[in-house]
Amino acid sequence: MGANEVEEIATKVSHEGEVLVEEKSLTFGTTNAVASLDPHIDWQGWFSVRYGVTETLFKLDESLVPEPWLAESYENLDELTWKVTLKDNIRFSNGEPVTAHKVVENMKHFGEENYRAAVFSTANYRVEDDVTLIIETEEPHATLINDLCDPYASIIDLDATEDRSMNPVGTGPYVPVAFVANESIDLEKNTNYWNGTPQLDKAYIKTIPDMDTLVMALQSGEIDIAHNITADAVDLFQDTSQYTISQVGTSRAYMLYYNLDTLKDEAVRKAISMAIDKEGISTYLLNNSATPAIGAFPDTMPYGGQQLDGIAYNPEAARKLLEEAGYEDMSGDGIVEKDGEPLSIDLVLYRRLAQEDIATEMQAALKKIGIDVKVTVFDNTEYLKAGEFDIGMYCIVTTSTGDAAAFLNATMRTDMDNNFGNYSNAKVDALLEQLLREFDSEKRTALVIEIQQLALEDYAYDFIGFNNMTMIMKENVKGFKSHPTDYYQFNVDSTIQ
Amino acid sequence: MEDLLQVKNLSVGYGGVDIVKDISFTIKKGEILGIVGESGCGKSTLLKAILQLTGTDVITRKGCILFGKTDITSCSKEELRQLRGTRLGVIFQNPGASLNPLRKIKHQFVEAMQSHKKIHKKEAYKKIVGLLECLNLQDGERILNSYPFQLSGGMNQRVAIALAMVMEPELILADEPTSALDVTVQAQVVEEILKLRQVFGTSIMMITHNMGVVAKIADKIGVMYAGRIVEYGEKKEILRNPTHPYTKTLLQAIPKMDGKVPKGVRGEPLSFKDMHRGCSFSTRCDYSQDTCQKKEYSITSVKKNHWTSCIPLSGVSSHESTYSRSS
Amino acid sequence: MSQPILEVHNIKKTFGKGKYKITAVDDVSFQIMPGEVLGLVGESGSGKSTIAKLITHLQKVDEGNIFFDGKDISNIKGKACLEVYKEMQMVFQDPVGSFNPRMKIGEAIKETLCHLCYNPKAMSKAHMKEAIVSLLKQVGLKSEYANKYPHQLSGGECQRAAIARAIAVHPKLLICDEATSALDVSAQAQIIELLMELEKSLDMAILFISHDLALVSCICDRICVLYKGQEVESGETKGIIEAPKHPYTKKLLSSVLQVDIGE
Amino acid sequence: MDEVKILPMEEKKKRSLNFVKLRFYLLMVITIILIFISIVAPYMVPNDPYATDIRGRNLPPSQEFLFGTDSHGRCVFSRVLIGARTSISAALMLVIITFVIGTTIGIVCGYYGGWIDNLFMRIADILLAFPDIILGIAVAGIIGGGLFNAMLALGLTGWTQYARVARSNVLTMKEDTFIQAARLSGNSDLRLLFRHILPNIIGVLVVIATLQIGTMMMGIAGLSFLGLGVQVPQAEWGSMVNSGRSYLQIAPWISLFPGLVMMVTIIIFNLFGDALRDFLDPRINNSS
């Protein structure tokens, strides 16, 4: 049944005077498909947190700094020991209180279930009292509180349900009442909510994988909110008397891996970087739905791009650079050659967000400086692992929990999982090792900046822009806001008038 | 005897070219008229014109066809439909093809009957079985419940005859009803058509190029050549005393059991497109003279009930020698 | 007496399997002397065409032997067939259908000439053309017919062309499988006349297949009557017409509708 | 038999005959022009079809950009032209290859029968058991996208149609009198197959092939639309329609023009196929 009909029925009933309180409900459309509601596995927690079903001990603020949520406060007792104090009035949606004991159970559980939470599977826990617990990690782990902000660290009542994938019992303002994998989630308000009364009686989450359909569904009024809409569609909703647009920058970066095994010539890499019009791509091609990038992190962060020296867009200089490096167009086909070999590179990417568009633009831009680009589009990220590319485009959240170390470590350190371009710089490796053990935030910031700068100077990576998240809702929808993390959208104040 | 069908100065064609030209003849009640002629001379066209069958491209251009008192050429579609079947019956050459291959015989009978008259199915079946018996088909019930493909060619043709007869029409037009059949079956069917006349007194116009068949059943014979009737008369007259050169050669072309090799007409018929003024047979005629090219078509009476469009002056022909060469 | 040109010994041919098995030709034997005309009569489906196809090797015999000019040809293949075709040809019932609709009459005749008569390489174009024209003339067709397509000819003309093609090789035996039944009486008479003429001038034997007893009786020296694949009666024409022995022959004879001119 | 000597073609038929011929030649000319355009497209484009201009995105049709620009600022008109090359030549090539392979297999199977016939017909049965583009989707979906794979996927079943029609025609024609007569004239098997049988069945097959061009074009476009056909930034009508989907409301010309052009092209090929069929039909056209 469509949301419209529900609303209609609700209104009709109230008109007849039988039911005086009008039921409030809205429909939320998204392209994301939800396979399971169990927050602890994979990335599923994003959804349960986004839809207000589960909550974590700490949450990230708009500049991705952790702040207490279910927790009252924390204390870093030493390099290995952390003390967390819970708020004392918190209850699960089934009425059960949230105790330190239950929280520890949760930590052990997601530590086991989720590889990103490996640190929690090896830690030791002590329960001081109902609201206090001690965590002892095996090794120093500077970003523990950031990790507790990750949605996998949702606190749920593990004893309450058999099938967490269908109806996990969390502490959020809404409870799932019906769930169809990859299609829909029906939510009802949590009458036991600890932090006020949720304004909505019901909410319907619909997966609409096709962006255009999503846009049209909002236009036709079949949904009230369209989540994560593309830039160009935003133009359709400029009428502020009807729609509210909520846009926010995220740390999801469009980045390039240069394959250092195949693209050995630094001049070529540099020329490529110089030929990419990041500003133009962000502003025009992506219609302001991206913010140009220099390094791996947005400017809102202390170690953001403004701290780095990047390469300026200058196709003329790029062409010259190539010429100096011995690349010249002898055959007159517009493609430069060296030793008779035309300069042709393979650009690979997978189908995600605006990657295809950027690649197309890059292809055209590089052609202008005489580089022939072959683009191959894949459906998943396997291709990067195979290493058969010259440039690999990727689209990744560089700091989901306000911490830079994880991304840099996985991406830039020799032989790490995500170091697809085989970048190897002993100094970077050393600095990364240092970063992982550093607790002082200022020093951390300095390290992060230095590492990025080194990598950029080696022309091993390039960052094109950060994706901006856009959510559009009808004018009468209130209390929803885009957040740089892409969760936290549903909250106790979310409502429709 | 009164005239049942009167065809007066009929000209018929497809599109622009006239195939049948200026034909006149009459059929009396109970009479059998045989129309013979070469393939393509317009026999079937004549028949379709008399029936005014829609969907066959035939266009009547001149003349009138009086059936009883009604002029068929000026009937409305519905009047024509009512005429067909009730007063005018048809039998086509290919027995199987004129029946719907996918429907049982009985349905085809009933729908033909019910199109003209309110009649109960049972009653209809009874009548049909009786009729089939008349035609030497004893196993009426089985035949009614069969599909055309389950019957032999001869049986199908008899079914087609029965279908034409079932409303007891006054005139039956038969277009080469036996030429698709084996000799033995052909002889049977011819017998049965004769019987029809005996029993119901039906008039028949039989089109064929088989002289044997005509000789067996017709009262009168019309010889057609290139869209015209060139000779017309009592059967005996035509067979014994042909005057038109074409009739003569036609008779000579018939194989006989006397061991003589049949003789053909020389040459090929002209195509309708190439036809010019004057006698269209003149190019193949042994008696042809210069005047033949110019002479308009006209008929001469030979005897009572026997007329012809040409009486060659015997002996004058310069082709006499050629003619006798093969004899 | 000379040796028969064609001898057929107890040939048999069945089609289909199991329930649908049909014995189309069942133990038929006959022979044809050089220059003789043998009539093969029988109603539709009696196996006449099948016999013709068996003799010409368009189908294989199941049992029995066929001797042509003293040689057993019942099991020959490939090249040997060509040798036989040089002396034996056939004219089919459907005159227009026996020509490739996309080939001019002349080309069709040329094919026969090239494959069976002359070495095409050793022959000039003009010479070949001449040969074709003379063949057409022999059957009473003008030379321009060589450049026509079969559908542009009337049935009778097509049949003449087919005969021209068949006599191109000067066959010793010509098989006519209902060669006239698709034609009207006058055209039929023309073809018959032509065949009789050719028979005399070329000294061919003819196997004349037909269902028209009257026609067969006019032109054949001997007649062989078929009924359901079996040979029921055979002998001199006169004997069969005047004193038929088998009831089927009698029935056939009585079915012939004679035109009694009675002069 | 009656039809045999229909020499007197009356007025009406004459007119319809002329009409059939006229229509055929007219459409043939149009088709040839279309194919010609698709070949010379690279030399006809007013703008570089691959040159982007991110500052001139989604511009409405104008004198400079006849069909407007797309979301990368590329000239839609130029891309439609270049796309003609991909769409038409891919479809043509596919049809030609499947036609040749299918026909050869069909003729050989029909004429010789036996195990070779059995083998190929069983293979055809299996391939035909896959509903329409499902096999295409499976193949392209599994071994990956790309124009070549899409063509392979469509070609896999494409040949069967020709094979079947050729085979059944050969089977009936084998028994035709004129084939038997030709055999009596001493023709070899090979000559019978290619000089006598093939010319007589090629008409039907060519008609199928012409009609098939449209189908194949739609097939390739359909796969491209699903993202299983050509890859970026190659211009192909189906993928162009797809990429314009998001701009249907903002810049409808991006989808509309390639869609319409494709439609018109398919209509032309279909009309040509129809005209060809009439042209080759002896019942309608008797004098060829």
Place this chain on the structure above:
Amino acid sequence: MFQYIIKRLLQLIPIMLGVTLLTFGLMYLAPGDPASMKLSAQGVPISQDIIEQTRIEMGLDNPFVLQYLTWLRNFLSGDMGKSYADHLPVAEKLMRALPKTIMLSISSMMVTLLVSIPIGILAAVKHNKASDYLIRCMTFIGVAMPNFFLSLLLIYFFALKLNWLPVLAEGSLKGLILPTVALSIAMSSRYIRQVRAVVLEELNKEYVVGARARGVKERIILYKNVLYNTMVTIITLIGLSIGSLLGGTVIVETIFIWPGLGKLVMDAIGARDYPVIQGFVVWMTFIYVMVNLIVDISYRLLDPRTYSS
């Protein structure tokens, strides 16, 4: 008749075997390693050890024939494996989507028949009249209109501009309308042309002239004779077009978010979810083959010439 059905069913066995072999073979040849694909879809960190272990678990180290036979055995026992993406049994996923696809196919088929038979007959009866030309023109456009293009136009006008119908079909009855129309337009156009041709041909048959000569009413000739006889051909057409219908559903379902098999498989292709693709292809093929069998049988039942000889 019964024998015929048995015979046809037996003939299906080798065909279906071939189909499964081909489908499985394609997967086997597909680039990428199923084990790592499965793992990456699960988001598990992938080490070489785990991949090896999974390969053994999945039986990927076995020779092709053995793998195929194992797969086939499981398949026949209803186990089509589990989706890489969400670990749900493939059979269950397909089962859930199947009714929607069937619903869409049947409704499109019904609409097509209801539209095309009368119009086709009309065009044939009005042969070469204005209405005939008009109908033929429309069908030409209909046939040439790619269904994805048509679908977009339909959504744009009927859901967005006129707001008559929902954008999201979601398996509701109201949502069924647009996808049905999108599928039926092209199909109807094809059918109209074929029905027209078949009826025209039938109207020119001698038995029609025969019936007219007997004075049978035109109505009876048309409905009881011609229509019935053409039914045989039309039914064959249905059988033939089921294939393109099923193919068409894939595109239309994807555009209209109709939760049927087509959408399922497109999602699966996007996610390289091989077991789902495999299951889908084999199922679709099976459905198609069965429908054709039914068509053949009804064809035989309708035509007395085939079942009694």
